Amino acid sequence: MKEHFNDAFQIDESGIFLIDETDLISRKHLLSNLNDNVFQSIDKNRFAMRVYKNENRVKTGKDPLEVVEKVEIAEELLEKSIKEQQKILKHSIDKILQLHRNTSIFLFMLTGPFFLFFMVFKYSMKGILLTYLWRCRKNAEKQRLADE
Secondary structure (H helix, E strand, O other): OOOOOOOOOOOOOOOOHHHHHHHHHHHHHHHOOOHHHHHHHHOOOOOOOOOOEEEOOOOOEEEEOOHHHHHHHHHHHOOOOHHHHHHHHHHHHHHHHHHHHHHHHHHHHOOOHHHHHHHHHHHHHHHHHHHHHHHHHHHHHHHHHOOO
């Protein structure tokens, strides 16, 4: 990594990346190496997930962002102040992490232990409700017999 981005940033003794904020070319070089998901999250018209296209229902492949789209998004981002760029990038990454978290939760919900837990919970709630209704009916019957 250090060899590939040596002209774009430096690392100090404590391991912090130092970037020359006035060097637009280096910042553009770093932006060009971002993941497609980050660009899709920055773009307000897309959501941070891979889009799959199905051509003639034969082949399913990933639909990555075109280079032109990436350049347009990167240029729009570079026009903003550094603080605003950081805010946009953090928000973009948060959207990706949120999707990942939701996907992980969904996948967990498809597992056997979750299904078992859900069914036990469901039938426990049904049992509690039926027991409550049965006791209410029994108490109402006792009350009616006591009144007669």
